[in-house]
Amino acid sequence: MAEKGNTNMEKIVSLAKRRGFVYQGSEIYGGLAGTWDYGPLGVVLKNNIKNIWWKMFVEDREDMYGLDAAILMNGKVWEASGHVGGFSDPLVECKKCKKRFRADHVEGDECPSCGGELGEEREFNMMFETKVGAMEDSSSVSYLRPETAQGIFVNFKNVVDSFHPKLPFGIGQIGKAFRNEITPRDFIFRVRELEQMEVEYFVKEDTLKEHFEKWQKIMWDFIDIIGLDKEHVHELEVEAEDRAHYSKRTIDFEFDFPFGRKELYGLAYRTDYDLKKHQEHSKVSLEYLDEEAKEKIIPHVIEPSLGVDRTFLAILADAYREDEMGGETRTYLKLSPTIAPVKIAVFPLLKNKPELVAKAREIFAELKKQFGKVQFDDNGNVGKRYRRQDEIGTPYCVTVDYDTIEKDNTVTVRDRDTGEQERVSVEDLVQFFLDKKMI
Ligand code: GAP
Numbered sequence: 001m002a003e004k005g006n007t008n009m010e011k012i013v014s015l016a017k018r019r020g021f022v023y024q025g026s027e028i029y030g031g032l033a034g035t036w037d038y039g040p041l042g043v044v045l046k047n048n049i050k051n052i053w054w055k056m057f058v059e060d061r062e063d064m065y066g067l068d069a070a071i072l073m074n075g076k077v078w079e080a081s082g083h084v085g086g087f088s089d090p091l092v093e094c095k096k097c098k099k100r101f102r103a104d105h106v107e108g109d110e111c112p113s114c115g116g117e118l119g120e121e122r123e124f125n126m127m128f129e130t131k132v133g134a135m136e137d138s139s140s141v142s143y144l145r146p147e148t149a150q151g152i153f154v155n156f157k158n159v160v161d162s163f164h165p166k167l168p169f170g171i172g173q174i175g176k177a178f179r180n181e182i183t184p185r186d187f188i189f190r191v192r193e194l195e196q197m198e199v200e201y202f203v204k205e206d207t208l209k210e211h212f213e214k215w216q217k218i219m220w221d222f223i224d225i226i227g228l229d230k231e232h233v234h235e236l237e238v239e240a241e242d243r244a245h246y247s248k249r250t251i252d253f254e255f256d257f258p259f260g261r262k263e264l265y266g267l268a269y270r271t272d273y274d275l276k277k278h279q280e281h282s283k284v285s286l287e288y289l290d291e292e293a294k295e296k297i298i299p300h301v302i303e304p305s306l307g308v309d310r311t312f313l314a315i316l317a318d319a320y321r322e323d324e325m326g327g328e329t330r331t332y333l334k335l336s337p338t339i340a341p342v343k344i345a346v347f348p349l350l351k352n353k354p355e356l357v358a359k360a361r362e363i364f365a366e367l368k369k370q371f372g373k374v375q376f377d378d379n380g381n382v383g384k385r386y387r388r389q390d391e392i393g394t395p396y397c398v399t400v401d402y403d404t405i406e407k408d409n410t411v412t413v414r415d416r417d418t419g420e421q422e423r424v425s426v427e428d429l430v431q432f433f434l435d436k437k438m439i
Contacts (some may be wrong), residue, residue, distance in 0.1 A: 009258045012316050013187050019392050022188060034184030034192030041392055044341035044373065049226060049311050050174050053197045056222055058172040065159050067173040069151025072132060075142045080281035081150050081274060083127060086245045091124035091182050102182040126179045144178035149303060152200040153274045157286055167299055168211055170201035186259050188309040195308035202299035208269060215304045216267055219253060227336025228318050232256040246273040255314045264310050270301040315339060319393060325419050333393030334417060337438045342375045342394040344433065347385055349401040351378040360400040363426060370430050371438055390416055
């Protein structure tokens with residue numbers, strides 16, 4: 001019954017808007033290309049992704065430290081990191097309509113919009129430049145960070161001085177990054193304001209292979225825990241000419257999005273490039289005293305970098321389903337209970353019967369205390385409520401009816417994927433859901 005449906009983007013975008021997951025940024029003013037706003041359910045789903053990442057990559061590990069660095073950084077950071085000189089994409093402009101395109105997204109030499117002649121290819125720096133403070137000189141120039149990573153590198157010494165960690169250790173952070181993409185596209189896949197979950201893991205050079213492989217495995221574990229179908233994720237060893245300027249090895253984790261196989265995450269070996277560059281430009285020693293070898297070294301870096309927005313889109317694309325139930329076509333999201341924004345919905349069978357509502361409210365309060373993301377829903381008839389909960393991916397619906405209050409203190413629990421219902425005693429309800437591994 002639970003067939004994988006036609007996961008086309010239009011349907012996903014439409015459901016995301018209709019059900020309050022993702023809205024177009026600045027919509028009432030006609031939008032702003034490359035920006036999206038996460039609605040009430042979107043923000044919960046996004047937080048679920050980030051919380052799982054934080055727990056797995058930072059909190060549960062003794063070798064990891066968390067960070068929340070400023071988005072605005074001294075402009076010199078971006079000169080040192082190589083982003084001022086090298087963070088660019090190839091751009092072509094149409095001589096007739098003046099529209100700009102990423103050169104590697106255009107086939108042939110005609111404008112995809114008006115057919116006009118395209119000009120020479122040139123490099124376009126993707127950082128958003130801004131001025132900090134009231135002075136309008138070059139010292140006030142800064143950039144919205146294009147990756148969270150640099151906030152970690154410039155705090156390397158601070159963390160070492162505060163905590164004296166032994167190698168290997170890492171620093172992780174979640175935060176916004178900004179890229180003036182030439183052609184933002186494919187919904188939240190390529191955006192101008194994005195969110196990243198990044199780890200910079202500092203190792204001795206001779207242990208890098210071992211740690212690279214460990215992080216590779218952790219990334220697969222994360223993919224599994226958030227409920228993505230591993231069959232839809234593929235590793236790609238990135239060729240030298242396609243790697244970022246700092247990387248000696250990169251594996252892309254690609255996902256089968258509805259618009260093709262595209263990068264979901266990256267795992268890079270950044271060598272000692274960034275720490276060395278910051279040491280050179282800041283004139284502050286970023287050497288680490290290796291107490292065993294009694295020598296000062298610049299550690300090498302392994303970087304698992306995961307985009308929140310792309311994770312969100314991959315989850316929606318994988319979860320989107322259409323099937324037939326009760327003679328009707330239905331749409332549902334087959335979200336893993338760990339990620340679903342609503343884990344359980346509780347209904348009174350009839351909205352206008354105070355005794356049913358009171359009992360449903362009591363059960364709702366108990367489940368909410370245990371599982372947090374529980375919704376009380378008495379809007380429309382039960383069939384409509386099921387459809388609505390199916391569309392937002394709620395794994396279970398609990399209905400309170402007259403048997404609950406007059407007969408045997410049981411409720412119906414309906415399974416989203418099969419539509420099957422079973423009666424469960426109210427006393428056993430919490431344990432019933434604990435067994436389903438909802439958290
Ligand atoms: N610190 C390394 C770094 O930033 P990246 O491959 O440029 O590497 C890492 O980006 C991840 O950030 C990507 O794998 C993707 O998940 C996400 N990402 C990058 N650019 C994006 C964009 N324009 N829109 C949405 N996500 C993006």
